[in-house]
Amino acid sequence: MTISYAPLEGITNWAFRALHHKMFSGVDSYYTPFWTPTVDSPLAGRGLTDMLPENNQGIPVVPQLLTNQAEAFLPAARLLQDMGYREVNLNLGCPSGTVFSKKRGSGFLTQPQEMDRFFDQIFSADLDIKISVKTRVGAESPEEWAAILDIYNRYPIHELTIHPRVRKDFYKGEVRMETFRYAVEQARMPLCYNGDLNSAQDCRDFAAAFPTIQHVMAGRGLVANPALARELKGGPALTQEELHTFHDLLFEDYRQRLFGPRPVLGKMKEIWFYMGSMFQGAEKPLKAIRKAKNLDDYTHAAQALFRDASLIPGGKFVQDP
Ligand SMILES: Cc1cc2nc3c(=O)[nH]c(=O)nc-3n(C[C@H](O)[C@H](O)[C@H](O)COP(=O)(O)O)c2cc1C
Known part of the structure; x- marks a missing residue:
């Protein structure tokens, strides 16, 4: 089974991916957070920095684009192809309000005719880069899924990653495994599963239930x-020491590279939203991390956490109900 690191906008930027790849084995590929190309500016700013080959040396990366315009997709895909990428991923899942209202991401799923035309244009263009898709199973209801999959099935999509939630679910509630199963039966392209695989055991349970699926994304x-991912491949479990080192190196990198304490604090606090679930006895320092107003407060709180709290054996990300 191969496992990819899912794109997480605001979290898995190039520096984060490079540090993760250096410290932890097991991830077969990293998807970049989405970049929205425009006709005049296919790749610029944060997206360009994130996808530049020199920032991703030695790391297997799949760049991701978010658009509903073939005229914007194609120049960006060509640039990525010229940079040496073999695959580009199209985001058809993003649930955010602004993206949805512009009919991009999961919003494009509500426009089947336009989506069909878009695919027709991008797949008939002269491109030498594989196109994969990351999708939800509908906007309002999983009943939309069969028609959406029908469209995908008409095109040579390299791989279809399915997060079996609808847009309305955002990232909460049970994943809709029956909808995924329908795809396993009906899809004509290779599938990758994504959603709530929060431990190596979750991945093994998934593999037992869907033995034909070779690729997952977490x-x-x-x-x-x-x-x-290292654990999934038979390697050792996470230690508190290495998580501490990972944290300190990331914090240091953000302090050097980002402008001012505010973005550094924002990024570090967001990571604790997930990493906090790994610890027992961490309520007080986690609260102090959330409340930290400057880098000194933050440093003290994070140090207290690594000193006073300990990893839960077999711990994993747990979503608030
Ligand atoms: C903070 C955050 C940012 C995300 N950014 C992206 C993104 O840029 N592109 C994308 O396709 N999905 C994005 N996603 C969705 C994830 O890639 C993934 O599909 C989702 O988190 C479900 O998988 P998981 O349960 O393994 O986390 C984002 C999710 C979160 C929580």
Whole structure:
């Protein structure tokens, strides 16, 4: 089974991926967070920095684009192809309000005719890069899924990653495994499963239930437990010491590279939203981390956490109900 690191906008930027790849084995590929190309500017700013080959040396990366315009997708895909990428991923799952209302991400799923035309254009273009898709199973209801899959089935999609939730679910509630099973029966392209695989055991349970699926993708579970993929491949479990080192190196990198304490604090606090589930006895320092207003407060709180709290044996990311 191969396992990929899911794209997490705001978290898995190039520096995060490089540090993760250096410290933890097991992840077969990393998907970049989405970049929205425009016709005039296919790749710029944060997206360009994130996808530049020199920032991703030695790391297996799949860049991801978010658009509903073939005229914007194609120049970006060509640039990525020229940079040496073999695959580009199209985001058809993002549930965020602005993305959805612009009919991109999961919003495009509500426009079957436009989506069909978009695929027709991108798959008939002269491109030498594989196109994969990451999708939800609908916007409002999983009843939309059969029609959406029908469209996908008409095109040579390299791989279809399915997060079996609808847009309305955002990232909560049970994953809709019956909808995924329908895809396993009906899809004409290779599938990758994504959703709530928060431990190596979760991945093994999934593999037992869906033995024909060779590829899975994990996001939040890997932020909480950066050694998840290593464990899945038979390697050792996460230790508190290495999580501490990972944390300190990431914090240091953000302090050097980001402008001012505010973005550094924002990024570090977000990671604790996931990593916090790994610890017992961490309520007080976690609260202090959430409340930290400057880098000194933050440093003290994080130090207290690594000193006073301990990893839960077999711990994993647990979502608040
Ligand atoms: C903070 C956050 C940012 C995300 N950013 C992206 C993104 O840029 N592109 C994408 O396809 N999915 C994005 N996702 C969705 C994840 O890739 C993944 O599909 C989702 O978290 C479910 O998988 P998991 O249960 O393993 O985390 C994001 C999710 C979260 C929570």
